[in-house]
Amino acid sequence: MLWSRSALPYDMFDVHHTDREARRARRMESIYHVGQDRIWDGRDVLATLIDRHGKPRLADRERRALSRIFSVIMWGELAAWKISAQLADVIVPLPAKLAASSQVHDEARHFYVMHDYLEALGEKPPELDKWSRRVLTMTLGTKSLAKKLLGMQLTIETIALTIFQRVRELQVEPVLSELLPYYERDEARHVGLGIQMLPSLIAKMSFAERVDLAIFHLDLYGSAVMSLKSLEPSLVSIGVDPRSLLAIGFRKQSDIDDMLREEFPSWPQDPPEQRLFAGFCELLFPTGGPDAKLSSRARVRAALEVIRRRRPGVLEIEADKRASRRTDNLSRAAVDG
Numbered sequence: 589m590l591w592s593r594s595a596l597p598y599d600m601f602d603v604h605h606t607d608r609e610a611r612r613a614r615r616m617e618s619i620y621h622v623g624q625d626r627i628w629d630g631r632d633v634l635a636t637l638i639d640r641h642g643k644p645r646l647a648d649r650e651r652r653a654l655s656r657i658f659s660v661i662m663w664g665e666l667a668a669w670k671i672s673a674q675l676a677d678v679i680v681p682l683p684a685k686l687a688a689s690s691q692v693h694d695e696a697r698h699f700y701v702m703h704d705y706l707e708a709l710g711e712k713p714p715e716l717d718k719w720s721r722r723v724l725t726m727t728l729g730t731k732s733l734a735k736k737l738l739g740m741q742l743t744i745e746t747i748a749l750t751i752f753q754r755v756r757e758l759q760v761e762p763v764l765s766e767l768l769p770y771y772e773r774d775e776a777r778h779v780g781l782g783i784q785m786l787p788s789l790i791a792k793m794s795f796a797e798r799v800d801l802a803i804f805h806l807d808l809y810g811s812a813v814m815s816l817k818s819l820e821p822s823l824v825s826i827g828v829d830p831r832s833l834l835a836i837g838f839r840k841q842s843d844i845d846d847m848l849r850e851e852f853p854s855w856p857q858d859p860p861e862q863r864l865f866a867g868f869c870e871l872l873f874p875t876g877g878p879d880a881k882l883s884s885r886a887r888v889r890a891a892l893e894v895i896r897r898r899r900p901g902v903l904e905i906e907a908d909k910r911a912s913r914r915t916d917n918l919s920r921a922a923v924d925g
């Protein structure tokens with residue numbers, strides 16, 4: 589489906605919409621227009637925040653940890669820039685093409701502002717660990733439009749939103765805490781393209797293609813959790829418990845599933861791969877944290893029990909403990925309008 593960059597698609601307006609499709613088209617178009625209305629100047633915003641709070645200052649250990657985590661974000665923004673440019677090129681229907689094009693502009697700004705922020709912090713962004721690189725290159729490299737949307741709009745965006753929310757809530761560094769809401773607003777809008785476009789692509793797939801997509805999704809999630817594991821020491825240094833990130837991520841994913849179900853009532857509720865993923869998280873980040881000092885055998889047993897629903901996973905446990913839902917930005921995803 590991708591990369592047929594032959595002629596200009598003169599038939600791009602020859603689409604006949606049902607009411608529901610027409611509403612989806614309007615929502616995708618509004619991603620572009622809302623993006624234009626809420627555009628922000630990255631140079632002004634960063635300079636104003638540095639004027640207000642002074643240059644970011646942290647102790648060596650925290651500074652290195654923050655720079656490690658946000659260099660993953662910075663390279664992720666570069667990948668998002670490239671991926672959204674691929675989407676803007678190959679998508680034909682005008683409303684979705686407009687949405688992807690506005691994302692390209694946003695991701696370019698996210699990339700240079702994060703670069704400038706890390707420079708002000710005084711750290712050179714290190715290269716990516718192998719698992720974060722895998723998440724990004726899988727999404728960059730796939731030729732399937734459905735996999736690209738699932739990887740970019742519904743997975744990478746969710747991971748970024750999760751990290752932004754937790755770091756903002758913990759007020760690790762004041763310039764960053766005030767900068768992140770600008771990113772969150774944009775990223776939440778980008779999720780909208782995936783929600784509006786992906787299910788109709790899946791609806792046209794064969795069973796084998798759907799299984800292939802589910803395997804891709806699981807691989808992507810698995811790699812994301814492995815990358816979280818490799819970032820664990822840095823996260824702990826700035827006071828972020830990785831399980832709290834998993835809980836926020838799961839919750840955002842379930843919000844996305846609800847939005848998908850609103851658009852496409854047949855969207856599956858709690859698909860089996862989600863439970864498998866919860867078990868994998870329990871294996872890597874056991875209840876009780878590293879202090880629980882569980883044997884590998886006990887960890888595997890706990891993971892299997894989570895998969896079989898004989899014990900709660902990280903989502904159920906953390907959801908009861910935390911009341912930060914009101915600060916979720918995804919529910920404000922600018923897919924309305």
Ligand SMILES: [Fe+2]
Nearest residue numbers: 665668695698
């Ligand atoms: Fe971004």
Ligand SMILES: [Fe+2]
Nearest residue numbers: 668745775778
């Ligand atoms: Fe984004």
